[in-house]
Amino acid sequence: MSLTASLADLSVLLVEPSSMQAGLVTRMLQHQGVRSIHTVGEGNAALAALSESQEGWVVISSLYLPDMAGTDLVMAMRDDAALEAVPFILISSEIRPQVLEPVRQSGACSIVAKPFNEQQLSRALYAAADYLNPPDDIDAADIENLRVLLVDDSMASRRHILRLLAELGITRVVEAENGKAAVALLQETMVDLVITDYNMPEMDGRELTEYIRTQSWQNTVPVLMVTSEQNMGRLAAVERAGVSAICDKPFEAGSIRKLIAESLLR
Known part of the structure; x- marks a missing residue:
């Protein structure tokens, strides 16, 4: 399925209280070929719409809503088994890391910063379409017995990555909530790949890599x-420690698939 066809098949739920901003985003979406666009102005209205039908939805939400924050909306979605796999795109001018961190950890597809252009919104849409329609770019024979250690103190983030791995056919996954727990597992469990977060209690990702x-x-x-x-000094230290590749949160599904495919060829 082509990306254009994928975008045409998307059903976008736009959560935006500003009629002017909603109109702007709607025009951009239509120009990208999205035909099904449903707009609501509050988080609870979005959850109600999603509860009626989850198939094919992509949620594009503002951060500040009348009844809740966009962070509350995405966390409510991730806490609902019926909604946890629905792609979420945040549009916001917010830059404070402590505000955006819950969205990053939730497994959001993208964070689009205001002011934004159509190209930036288009990339976020492609990431959502790729998440809903994953390409078969890894040979099933290569991953049939792949053993993965997933290390992240955020349960929401682990669930998101587990879904992506399952879509690839990777089901032999052991989990650890920090580097210290991962060390204990590595001492007695052989793995083919480690996927880890950086900021964790007890032992962080750099220390685990070392x-x-x-x-x-x-x-x-x-x-x-x-x-x-985002600290380049810390990321440089991670690279020196011997990490194979670094992927930003939020990440595109295609990016982590590509990194996994490349790691299998090393």
Whole structure:
């Protein structure tokens, strides 16, 4: 399925209290080929619309809504088994990390910063379409027995990555909520791939990577870091520690699939 066809098949739920902003986004979506656009002005109205039918929805939401924040909306979606896989795109001028972090950790497809242009919105839509219609770009034979260690202190983030892995056919996954727990697992469980967050209690992603490369008997295992960390100095230290690849949160589904495919070829 082409991306154009995928966008035409999307059903967008636009959550925006400003009629002017809603009109602007609607025109951009229509120009991108999206035919089904439903607009509501509040978070509770969005949840009600989603509860009626979840198939094919992509939620595009403002951060500040009359009855709740966009962060509350995405967390409510992720806490509902029927809605947790619905792609979520946040549109906001907010730049404070502490405000955006819940959205990053929730498994959002994208955060589109205001002011934005049609190209930026288009990229977010492509990420959502790719999430709903994952391409078959990894040979099933290569991943049939792939063993993955997933390390993240955010349960919502782990659930999001687990869904992506399951779509690829990767089901042999063990989970750890921080680096210290991961070390214990690595001592007794052989894995083919480690996917880890950076900021975690007890032992962070850099320390875990250093342990794997210098002390673990599995010191050649590929390590993919999925993180919302923006400090370039810290990320450079992670690279020096020996991480195989770094992927930003929120990440596009295609990005992590590509990183996994590349790690299998190393």
